[in-house]
Amino acid sequence: MSDFNPVTLYFILHEAMGAWLWLLAALAIVLLVGIVLGAARLRRARHPAKRQLLMALAAGLATAVAFTFLVPMWTLAGPGALAGPIDYVFAFLFALVPGGIVGSAVFFLAAMRCAGMAR
Numbered sequence: 001m002s003d004f005n006p007v008t009l010y011f012i013l014h015e016a017m018g019a020w021l022w023l024l025a026a027l028a029i030v031l032l033v034g035i036v037l038g039a040a041r042l043r044r045a046r047h048p049a050k051r052q053l054l055m056a057l058a059a060g061l062a063t064a065v066a067f068t069f070l071v072p073m074w075t076l077a078g079p080g081a082l083a084g085p086i087d088y089v090f091a092f093l094f095a096l097v098p099g100g101i102v103g104s105a106v107f108f109l110a111a112m113r114c115a116g117m118a119r
Contacts, residue, residue, distance in 0.1 A: 031104040038111030045115040052110040060096075060103025067095035 013021050042049045067074075071091040072081040082088055 027101065031101065031108075034108035035104055038108045038115075041115035042111050047114055049111065052107050052114060055110050056103040056107035059106040060099040062099075063102040064092060064095040064099030067098045068092045071095055 017024070038052070039049060042052065068088065068091045069082070071077075071094045072079060075081075075094070082091055
């Protein structure tokens with residue numbers, strides 16, 4: 001474990017994901033910028049972010065639950081791959097990726113709309 005550093009992590013991710021690594025890294029940066037912009041616009045409009053956060057959380061969790069059952073196809077496993085409780089737990093953890101993407105987008109769009117209406 002002493003050799004486990006960021007460079008090693010990069011090569012593990014690059015080996016596992018290939019070109020998808022850069023696409024997902026760019027998407028993560030865009031979504032992070034969107035969240036920061038949305039929060040800044042809400043703060044500037046002096047509007048609380050509670051409603052937008054709850055909307056984003058609900059949309060993200062609903063997407064993650066829906067994608068939980070699509071993970072076997074996504075990972076090229078057979079349809080019977082979800083056999084035990086631990087399989088569902090890890091499938092849900094995999095499904096948090098699209099859930100996070102949807103939740104981030106919902107927060108950004110809701111924050112921009114609400115901040116725009118407050119003007």
